[in-house]
Amino acid sequence: MMCVMRSRVLRLTAQGNWPRLVEAAWLVDPALATRLGERFQSPAIGTTLKRLVRSRGAEARHVNDALEYFVGKDLSSSHRPQFRVRSPVP
Numbered sequence: 739m740m741c742v743m744r745s746r747v748l749r750l751t752a753q754g755n756w757p758r759l760v761e762a763a764w765l766v767d768p769a770l771a772t773r774l775g776e777r778f779q780s781p782a783i784g785t786t787l788k789r790l791v792r793s794r795g796a797e798a799r800h801v802n803d804a805l806e807y808f809v810g811k812d813l814s815s816s817h818r819p820q821f822r823v824r825s826p827v828p
Contacts, residue, residue, distance in 0.1 A: 754782065756778075756780050756782040756783050756786065757782055757783075757785075757786040759774065760774055760775075760782075760783055760786040760787060760790070761786065761790070764790050764794075764797075768790070768791075768794075768797050768798040768800075768801050768804060769798075769800070769801045769803075771787060771790065772787060772791075772798070772801050772803045772804050772807070773803075774787075775787045775803075775807070776803065784807070787804075787807045788807045788808075788810075790807075791804045791807040791808045792807075792808060795808060
């Protein structure tokens with residue numbers, strides 16, 4: 739079973755279906771979708787995540803890594819500390 743699933747995933751990624759995979763992962767959990775963006779460096783993944791985070795940001799508000807897709811990677815390093823996500827105070 740695992741080999742069949744792996745071959746399907748490899749076939750989908752080889753065919754350039756990253757946007758579909760990211761959108762499917764988003765439906766499961768936005769954190770899962772953002773992990774795909776960290777794990778696989780693909781422009782298609784980044785573009786899809788940026789679109790999802792910006793259009794459906796409320797679903798990703800608990801995902802710290804989603805902020806990078808909302809703000810963008812072009813933010814200068816001097817401004818990045820201002821966007822650190824902090825844990826809520828009990």
